Amino acid sequence: MERTPSHPQVSQFNLQQVLEALVDPVRRSIVAQLDATGEDIACGAFDIAVSKSTATHHFKVLREAGLIRQHYVGTSRMNTLRRTEMDEVFPGLLDALTTPQAQGR
């Protein structure tokens, strides 16, 4: 895997790709955890019950859809929610999916 992964620009955000990323409950949980803390989280520090290789796949799908930005700090791959950029292109979408009500359903 390359050291600095590529990220789509805001102009490349695509609703179909974003929904395909968010339809998976593990990926939705990753987004919700980033949204709840409001801080970067290392790949290994999420509360998700999947193998490391499966998690790596989920992070890749989220990154390629524009939902997260990844960067290294030492040997840790850190994840940032691209909340402002996503809200700019699809206003209300992440709000709707991260309400306690939505997460409880």
Add this chain to the structure above:
Amino acid sequence: MERTPSHPQVSQFNLQQVLEALVDPVRRSIVAQLDATGEDIACGAFDIAVSKSTATHHFKVLREAGLIRQHYVGTSRMNTLRRTEMDEVFPGLLDALTTPQAQGR
């Protein structure tokens, strides 16, 4: 197919099922067309480029997720968007997906 199809109650709405329904572009288009007209639309009157049997499947998925309500008028199966009920459970979700900006992406 039974004459009066079953519909989930609001208390049964499930985010995973709703997102699985909305991740499909044809189903999203059906929802958007119902939202845009604000009126019931017969199954045969939607602007969708799929076969009748495929369309029937899409309507079933939307109905079972709680996104549409179906009823007969004569021999026509009519579709109603369950907008108010969906907004009550997942506020902002349909708004986010039916903006012109979202549909253009």
